[in-house]
Each structure stands twice: as C-alpha cells, then as structure tokens.
Amino acid sequence: MNKIIAVAGVVIKELYRRKDFYVLFVLTALLTVAAGSVNFFHDEKIVRYVKDICLLLIWVSALVIAIVTTARQIPAEREARTIFPLLAKPVSRAQVVAGKFLGCWLATGVALVVFYFFFAIITGSHEHIWPWLMYLQAAWLQWCMLAIVIGLVLLGSIYFAAPSSTSTISFIVIVGILGIGSHLKVVALQQPEPMQFILTVIYFVMPHLEWFDLRDFVVYDQTLVSWAALTLATGYAAVWTGVFLLLAWFGFSRKNLTT
Amino acid sequence: MSVILKTDKLRVEFTSREFRQATKTALVGLDLEVNAGEVFGFLGPNGAGKTTTMNVLLGFIPPTSGTAYLFGIDVRQPIARQRIGYLPELTYYYKFLTADELLRFYAKIFGLSRADTDKRIPELLKLVELEHAAKRPIKSYSKGMQQRVGLAQALINNPDLLVLDEPTSGLDPLGRMKVREIIQRLKNEGKTVFFSSHELGEVETVCDRVAIVHQGELKAVGSVAAISAGHANLEQAFLKIVGAQSQPLP
Numbered sequence: 001m002n003k004i005i006a007v008a009g010v011v012i013k014e015l016y017r018r019k020d021f022y023v024l025f026v027l028t029a030l031l032t033v034a035a036g037s038v039n040f041f042h043d044e045k046i047v048r049y050v051k052d053i054c055l056l057l058i059w060v061s062a063l064v065i066a067i068v069t070t071a072r073q074i075p076a077e078r079e080a081r082t083i084f085p086l087l088a089k090p091v092s093r094a095q096v097v098a099g100k101f102l103g104c105w106l107a108t109g110v111a112l113v114v115f116y117f118f119f120a121i122i123t124g125s126h127e128h129i130w131p132w133l134m135y136l137q138a139a140w141l142q143w144c145m146l147a148i149v150i151g152l153v154l155l156g157s158i159y160f161a162a163p164s165s166t167s168t169i170s171f172i173v174i175v176g177i178l179g180i181g182s183h184l185k186v187v188a189l190q191q192p193e194p195m196q197f198i199l200t201v202i203y204f205v206m207p208h209l210e211w212f213d214l215r216d217f218v219v220y221d222q223t224l225v226s227w228a229a230l231t232l233a234t235g236y237a238a239v240w241t242g243v244f245l246l247l248a249w250f251g252f253s254r255k256n257l258t259t
Numbered sequence: 260m261s262v263i264l265k266t267d268k269l270r271v272e273f274t275s276r277e278f279r280q281a282t283k284t285a286l287v288g289l290d291l292e293v294n295a296g297e298v299f300g301f302l303g304p305n306g307a308g309k310t311t312t313m314n315v316l317l318g319f320i321p322p323t324s325g326t327a328y329l330f331g332i333d334v335r336q337p338i339a340r341q342r343i344g345y346l347p348e349l350t351y352y353y354k355f356l357t358a359d360e361l362l363r364f365y366a367k368i369f370g371l372s373r374a375d376t377d378k379r380i381p382e383l384l385k386l387v388e389l390e391h392a393a394k395r396p397i398k399s400y401s402k403g404m405q406q407r408v409g410l411a412q413a414l415i416n417n418p419d420l421l422v423l424d425e426p427t428s429g430l431d432p433l434g435r436m437k438v439r440e441i442i443q444r445l446k447n448e449g450k451t452v453f454f455s456s457h458e459l460g461e462v463e464t465v466c467d468r469v470a471i472v473h474q475g476e477l478k479a480v481g482s483v484a485a486i487s488a489g490h491a492n493l494e495q496a497f498l499k500i501v502g503a504q505s506q507p508l509p
Contacts, residue, residue, distance in 0.1 A: 002370065003367070003368050004372075006364055006367035006489035007366055007368075009364070010353060013356065013360070014353070014355050038468065081347070081349070083351075084347055084351055085345060085347060085352065087317065087344070088337075088340060089340060089365060089369060090337045090338055090340045090368070091337055092337045095337075183386075185400075256320045256321075257314070257320065258311075258314055258319065
C-alpha cells in the first residue's frame with residue numbers, strides 16, 4: 001500500500017505544481033462565488049437557476065480536471081520515460097495503475113470539497129439554510145462517479161498513446177452517458193429490431209453515471225437520498241471502477257516498454 | 260562465488276507494425292552469468308541486443324522464451340528488483356520534483372524507513388555533490404547535475420547490484436571520472452556492477468569481466484585480459500569479434 005500511496009503522492013505534487021490545474025481550480029471557485037452571490041430581485045426562480053448554473057459549473061470543472069489529469073498520467077510517464085526508473089524498482093504495474101488512480105481521485109476529491117464548500121457558504125449566507133447533509137451526499141456521489149470516470153480514462157490512456165485523444169474520446173463517451181444514459185431505454189423501445197436489442201444491451205452494460213447526479217435534489221431542496229440507496233450507488237461505483245482498473249492493469253501489464 | 264544475474268537461453272522477438280508484422284529477433288538464446296562482487300562490462304555495437312537484455316532484466320519486456328534471474332528470482336517478479344539500482348542512459352526523472360523529493364519517493368518505493376531515508380539522502384547528495392541544490396526542482400539542473408541525481412537514485416537502496424546503461428554517455432571528463440570513482444568505490448564495497456558501454460578504454464580500466472554480444476548472440480565472455488589476448492587492446496579484440504574491419508581513408 002505504501003508504494004501505491006507514494007505513486008499517488010507524486011501525482012498530487014505534479015498537479016499542484018501545474019499552472020493549468022490552478023487556473024481551472026481558481027476560475028471555478030471564483031465563478032461559483034460570483035454566481036452564487038447574485039440574488040436578482042429576490043426571485044426564487046432566478047436564484048434556483050443560478051444555483052443550477054453553479055452546480056453545472058462544478059460538474060463540468062470536476063470532469064475536466066478528472067479527465068485531463070488522468071489522461072496524461074501514463075502516456076506522459078512513457079513519453080518522458082520516467083516510467084523506466086520507476087518500473088526498475090520493486091513496484092508492480094498494478095501498483096503503478098492503482099497509485100495513478102488514487103492520486104487523481106484524491107486530487108479531484110480535494111477540488112470537489114473546495115467547490116462545494118464555496119457553494120454552501122455562498123448559498124447559505126443568502127438563504128440562511130445549511131443543508132450540509134444534502135451537500136455531503138451530492139459531493140460524495142459525484143466523487144464516486146468521478147472514480148468510475150478516472151478508471152475509464154486510465155483504461156483509455158493505456159490504449160491511446162496521446163493524452164489528447166484519450167481526453168477527447170473519454171469526454172465524448174462520458175458526456176454521452178450523462179446526456180442520454182437515462183433516456184436510452186425509452187429510445188430503445190421506440191426502435192425496430194435489431195436496433196432495439198442493441199440499445200437495450202448498451203443500456204444494461206454501460207456504467208450509469210447519471211445515477212450519481214443529485215443536482216436537482218440540491219437546487220429544488222428535495223429530501224435526502226436514502227442511505228441505503230447511497231450505499232448501493234457507492235458499491236455500484238466501486239464495482240465499475242474495479243472493472244476498469246483491472247482492465248487497465250491487464251492492458252498495461254501486457255505492454256512492452258522499450259528504452 | 261554466487262551468481263547474482265543469470266540468463267538462460269534468453270530469446271526476444273519483436274513483432275510490430277514498424278517491421279510490417281515481420282518478426283525481428285533481438286536476442287538469440289543468450290546465456291549470461293554475472294558473479295557477486297564483479298564489475299561486468301556488457302559490450303556490443305548498436306543494435307546488438309544490449310538494451311533489450313537490460314529491458315528484460317528490468318522487467319520492461321518479457322522474454323519470448325528462456326528465463327532471466329536476479330538473485331535467483333525470476334525477473335518478472337517485482338521483488339527481483341529489490342536489491343538493484345538502475346541508472347538509465349539519459350535522465351528520466353520527474354522534473355517538477357526536487358532531488359530531495361525524488362530520492363524520498365524512490366526510498367518509499369523500496370520500503371525504506373523514514374529514519375533510514377533521512378540518513379541516506381544527505382549521504383547520497385554529498386556523494387554526488389548536490390547538497391547545495393537538494394531543494395531545487397530538477398528542471399533547473401544542468402545535464403551533469405541531472406545525471407548525478409540519477410546516480411543518487413540508483414544508490415538509494417544501497418543496492419547489491421547496480422545496472423548502468425551507458426553511464427558516462429554525454430558526460431564531461433569530470434563527470435566520467437566521478438562515475439568511474441563511484442564504480443570503483445562500489446567494487447571495493449563488494450557490490451556487483453553490470454554496465455553497458457561503448458567506451459572501451461573505460462571498460463578496460465574498471466571491469467573484471469566483459470561479454471560481447473553481436474546480432475543478439477553472445478560472441479565472447481571472459482576477463483578483460485583473456486578477451487584482449489593476442490590483440491593490442493580491448494578495442495582491437497572487440498572489432499575482431501564483431502567482424503568490423505577498418506577501411507583506409509580515400
């Protein structure tokens with residue numbers, strides 16, 4: 001475990017020394033603060049709309065941080081050849097993959113905590129309500145969803161050598177799942193065979209990232225999600241992340257790395 | 260004398276798009292043994308199979324057939340690399356880290372305790388004369404300094420076997436002298452050094468035994484004196500073994 005933590009530590013060190021990460025991080029925090037601070041005409045609908053925009057911003061930024069950061073991990077190690085002195089040490093490729101995952105996941109976790117903290121402070125100071133448990137549930141599920149995303153991107157980065165192609169393809173796939181994931185079954189029922197069968201299979205085999213989205217719950221002040229559902233969703237995310245990491249390890253362990 | 264590094268009928272074939280799906284044989288049944296405490300030079304012209312051998316020994320590529328062992332452990336197991344240090348030909352380190360952070364990272368990978376790490380890092384930084392720059396990012400180092408960081412990371416676990424890939428390549432005479440001194444020092448401490456080099460004069464100076472590979476095959480192995488016997492020096496012997504003949508200038 002120490003080796004995995006050591007690899008994760010280097011990922012985090014690199015992130016906080018990179019300017020592009022800082023820019024996105026600070027920009028999102030500032031925009032969240034700015035947008036959350038406005039209170040047009042004390043109109044509740046507008047306030048909710050602005051809250052929705054803030055949460056969308058948090059979602060997009062967290063996704064961009066997760067995808068861009070993860071996509072460059074292993075390709076950059078191979079390109080800069082830092083992978084060679086590392087693998088010449090008593091560390092397995094599985095530990096490298098796990099360390100990369102842990103580093104990226106922790107980094108996105110820190111970003112999420114900061115984003116939600118700003119969001120909570122700003123909206124709370126206006127509305128004088130502090131639904132901390134709701135924010136905690138929303139942030140936790142988003143973090144679980146990001147674990148799946150990071151696992152998926154890590155897998156992609158093993159097969160697509162260029163970080164840009166991994167980022168682009170991952171972004172399309174993930175936004176696609178988030179956008180049409182919940183509607184796919186309905187769309188499938190309206191299709192003729194064999195398209196209906198194909199879409200139904202896709203619906204059941206794809207990771208449903210949209211299930212982790214609690215933005216509407218936060219904006220419309222709905223009740224808390226049941227803890228049983230939250231546990232199930234966490235387990236679901238753990239299974240998908242495990243599958244992607246296993247596939248990433250399998251691919252990486254079969255890669256010939258020549259100096 | 261115990262054998263620390265051993266390859267048994269090591270064969271490596273590459274099939275890739277670069278070769279239009281053709282198979283290129285990089286190593287043809289290489290048998291090699293390196294004994295504890297010796298400085299072993301691994302020689303051969305470019306493309307002979309030196310780097311491929313090192314890649315197999317370090318677990319970067321699997322052999323197509325045959326086996327390789329470090330300290331009696333199959334090289335495919337990461338634990339086989341617990342007692343080795345590796346210095347690549349060029350400087351491949353995390354440039355955003357400082358030398359101190361880089362060494363701490365590798366110390367963690369080797370499972371060194373914090374107390375051992377705190378003791379070892381200043382010793383190594385002193386050895387490679389980088390104490391003054393320990394807290395500076397590696398990206399601000401000169402090439403020679405980066406090479407010295409490389410040497411320090413290769414020694415972080417006080418290895419019993421040091422694998423050096425052309426350690427003096429690109430270094431100035433001072434840097435070369437420093438590397439030679441360190442190799443000599445490790446030899447005196449009873450460590451084993453396995454290194455590839457094109458600098459035959461240097462190999463002659465520091466090596467106990469050498470192996471010469473050509474086109475993936477082991478052509479000669481023995482003491483420097485035995486290989487050079489009947490020739491003016493090791494370079495002449497090397498050229499004869501790999502079948503190279505000098506052409507007179509027009």
